[in-house]
Amino acid sequence: MRRPALWHLILLAALLWSGEYLRRDLWEPDEARVGYVSREMAQDGHWLVLHRHGEYYAHKPPLLYWLINLASFVTTLPVGRLTVRLPGFFAGILALWATARLAERWAGAKAAWPAALTLMTTYLFWHEIGFARPDGLLLGWTTGAVALLFWNDDKPAFWKTALAWLFMGLAILTKGPVGLIVPAGAYAAARLAAGEGRLLRKSHWIWGPPLALALPAIWLGLAWWTGAPEGYLRELLIGQNLERAAGGLGHRQPFYYYLPSIAADWMPWTLALPAAALVLFRDPERRLLLRRLGGWIGFIVLFFSLLASKRNVYILGAAPAFAILVGAAWPDMDSARFRWARFARGSFLCLLSVAGPALLIAGFLPLLPIPGWTLWPAGIAAILGAAGLWRESRRTQAPSRFFRMAALSLLAVQGAVGVFLYPAVNPMKTPVKLAMAVQERLPPDRPLLLYAMNGELLAYHSNRRGEKADTPEELFAAMQRERRGFAVFDKRAFDAWPSDAPALVGATGEFRSGSRRYVWLEFDLDTPQSPGAPRP
Numbered sequence: 001m002r003r004p005a006l007w008h009l010i011l012l013a014a015l016l017w018s019g020e021y022l023r024r025d026l027w028e029p030d031e032a033r034v035g036y037v038s039r040e041m042a043q044d045g046h047w048l049v050l051h052r053h054g055e056y057y058a059h060k061p062p063l064l065y066w067l068i069n070l071a072s073f074v075t076t077l078p079v080g081r082l083t084v085r086l087p088g089f090f091a092g093i094l095a096l097w098a099t100a101r102l103a104e105r106w107a108g109a110k111a112a113w114p115a116a117l118t119l120m121t122t123y124l125f126w127h128e129i130g131f132a133r134p135d136g137l138l139l140g141w142t143t144g145a146v147a148l149l150f151w152n153d154d155k156p157a158f159w160k161t162a163l164a165w166l167f168m169g170l171a172i173l174t175k176g177p178v179g180l181i182v183p184a185g186a187y188a189a190a191r192l193a194a195g196e197g198r199l200l201r202k203s204h205w206i207w208g209p210p211l212a213l214a215l216p217a218i219w220l221g222l223a224w225w226t227g228a229p230e231g232y233l234r235e236l237l238i239g240q241n242l243e244r245a246a247g248g249l250g251h252r253q254p255f256y257y258y259l260p261s262i263a264a265d266w267m268p269w270t271l272a273l274p275a276a277a278l279v280l281f282r283d284p285e286r287r288l289l290l291r292r293l294g295g296w297i298g299f300i301v302l303f304f305s306l307l308a309s310k311r312n313v314y315i316l317g318a319a320p321a322f323a324i325l326v327g328a329a330w331p332d333m334d335s336a337r338f339r340w341a342r343f344a345r346g347s348f349l350c351l352l353s354v355a356g357p358a359l360l361i362a363g364f365l366p367l368l369p370i371p372g373w374t375l376w377p378a379g380i381a382a383i384l385g386a387a388g389l390w391r392e393s394r395r396t397q398a399p400s401r402f403f404r405m406a407a408l409s410l411l412a413v414q415g416a417v418g419v420f421l422y423p424a425v426n427p428m429k430t431p432v433k434l435a436m437a438v439q440e441r442l443p444p445d446r447p448l449l450l451y452a453m454n455g456e457l458l459a460y461h462s463n464r465r466g467e468k469a470d471t472p473e474e475l476f477a478a479m480q481r482e483r484r485g486f487a488v489f490d491k492r493a494f495d496a497w498p499s500d501a502p503a504l505v506g507a508t509g510e511f512r513s514g515s516r517r518y519v520w521l522e523f524d525l526d527t528p529q530s531p532g533a534p535r536p
Helices: 006-023 031-044 063-075 081-107 109-121 123-130 134-154 158-175 178-193 204-225 232-245 255-265 273-282 287-306 312-328 330-335 339-362 372-393 402-429 432-441 456-462 472-482 491-495
Strands: 448-451 466-469 484-490 507-513 516-524
Touching: 006 081, 006 109, 006 123, 006 402, 031 063, 031 081, 031 456, 063 081, 063 134, 063 158, 081 109, 081 123, 081 134, 081 287, 081 312, 109 123, 109 312, 109 330, 109 402, 123 134, 123 255, 123 312, 134 158, 134 178, 134 312, 158 178, 158 204, 178 204, 178 287, 178 312, 204 232, 255 287, 255 312, 273 287, 273 312, 273 330, 273 339, 287 312, 312 330, 330 339, 330 402, 339 372, 339 402, 372 402, 402 507, 432 456, 432 484, 432 507, 432 516, 448 456, 448 472, 456 466, 466 472, 472 484, 484 491, 491 516
Parallel strands: 448 466, 448 484
Antiparallel strands: 484 516, 507 516
């Protein structure tokens, strides 16, 4: 089996994600925020300090937002579905390419395609590259950096280590210090776990970190020199790093959080993990590979387990090592007769055999919130995949290609979800009613008032600048200034409007977006209100 060429990976990734990129709107919690902040960056020219609703936004460094606007400039398309996701798409290509090349170096050419296909069909990777969030872009930089450090050990060259540390600098510009800690720590832990600590004695550990830190230092210096708002640098450097790590900003989870998280987020290949680990462990020539990959995975999982704040995407950087581990064992698991190999094959077979009919049957259920037929393409793909796996499992003469068939079936299911199912969910995940009302009756130069919420999803899809008001006094000051317009409330906040605050008068409308319920108030302070105007 030949290794995948770069154009192979680009073509396959385009087939997998293009339907989702072109047909799915930007959703919460992060996609709409990324799109909204990127659009405001271009409109106001805030290229060094991110802004949201006209106020500084210190939650993330700016690289993703720069790249989104670059994609918009190059394609001449507005900031939207495609341009917001293009940086993550190319980062996914980089991660797949580096994973395939490392698998080839460590386990032979026959492991390159299996490793790439395993990574591509792992749920968390597929989801994060499909969604426009910083974590997908971060994965591209960190995987590329780890691969370059390993390749430098095989054939040293200055450009490899320099590029590796520059990748880490770009990773810091994407999501902060983890962009340096994760790849450097994973590489060192992998070498030590494999008993290859001698390979760490390289001069690039002296000059590399300063090179990586130079990129964010230049950005921070320019931001400070051009007059960063008061409090911005402290929140960025302290609040969003040290306080977040300590759980001060939420996402507090117990130490063992990542054990069940990995089991779910790395599906369906966690079903094959015990068999793959046994295959490598029983082979003395590949036991070293198991230790190396275990060090890579173990460092990332342990590091984030020690932090109070935890999210499943934090350990996405371990997914390439996991994919290499599983992919390297594909040929052996295809025909192996020991218990865990049978369990892995049986699990994939049952998964597709159950999922396919279940999706077809679900399409006929009454009161389904989406058109039932949108479930059928994924169901048909799963049924065809199950039939192929049944055929492969009965082979006695020709070599089995069970897991290759499983991966291709999963790709078909995922592609069908992106093309048919996700677009059908758009009306449930986006504020369609609000967007229609605002774009019809609110001039483009007037803000959408948001009471006690950030509401980037609402402002983005309404194509209006948002203005946040945290108190009734702030809201009424904005209403007095605008005289007429729209204000949006969380339904609970609207129902709990203080009795001693001025009454809300105007036409109202309720709508849902995702799991949240909202109310809009269309106010006009220059028109006498009718006695029957709605009041809370």
